[in-house]
Amino acid sequence: MTVQSIGDQARAFAMQAASSRIKTTLATLTAELSSGEVADLGARLGGNTRTLAGIEARLAMLAQFKNNAAEAAAHAKGMQDALSAIQGTSESLGRGLYIEPASTTGDLLAARSAEAASGLQAVIGQMNGSVAQRFLFSGTASDTPPLVSADDILSELTAVVSGLTTADDIVQSVSDWFDASSGAGGFVDVAYRGGTGGQVMPIGEGTTIALTTTALSPSIRDSLKGLATAALIDRGILATDPQQGRELLQAAGKALLDNSPALVAEQARVGYAQQVIATSQTEGEAATATLQTARNTLREADPFATSAAISEAETKLQTLYSVIGRLSQMKLADYI
CATH class of the missing domain: 1.20.5 (Single alpha-helices involved in coiled-coils or other helix-helix interfaces)
Structure with missing residues (x-):
């Protein structure tokens, strides 16, 4: 009769190995119970991880879209706030300039013109605002401030209208300078530093937003035009002819008031972009929640x-x- 036995040392090792296996299993099961996810995902899915990989990839893409949408929302809000401030400044100054009494003295004309110069500086400051180190109204050149200083613009316009003696001629000359096409030495060449196209951002699956409002947009350019026209008296233009100076201020005020609907339309365009961004964010959050539920179902213990x-x-x-x-x-x- 053959008797098989195991030595004490060998038995100790065997018991230790068995204990270690059970403890490892127990630790794994405890971790699964606390985390709610299986430890061996490959075994759970039978080696077919394609579905899970697809869900993870789409979740990563949605996370990037979420970041893009948040950036676009901040950008659009900054633009909307700036446009609201510009409209407020333009309407307030426009009304004051347009209803200036006929008996206005030279000193009062200069004071009103200085107010317009301050308004121009404030508007340019709004135009040169940035969000997350990206300038709002520079178009594709978002790393560059869109406009030169108000002083530079007024210095250029002062040289342009030098020698003109009537308000009509000055208004026309300023308008021509602001409306001149690229290469003609006008606003586009001298004062604008941004890009010609808008900023395009993918914010969702199949959804792209284009923020096309820049400092070159007609409504903004016309606001700058009206303010700059009124500010020229502060630079000594028509200083010896109060009557023509008053007509110049009234023309500038009327231009600012006439441009108000265009500014409102520009705000509406930005507002529509904000609505698209908000809708995309809601859809993205819903899709993310659905995919996370599907992923958890595959991974849950x-x-x-x-x-x-x-x-x-x-x-x-x-x-x-x-x-x-x-x-x-x-x-x-x-x-x-």
């Missing part, structure tokens, strides 16, 4: 099955410890 497996592992470990305890108490006399 069954809490009831996991709890049962933990109980089974604990029972095995307790049984193993009982066996080890009984073996450690055996004596040679008991064996014989």
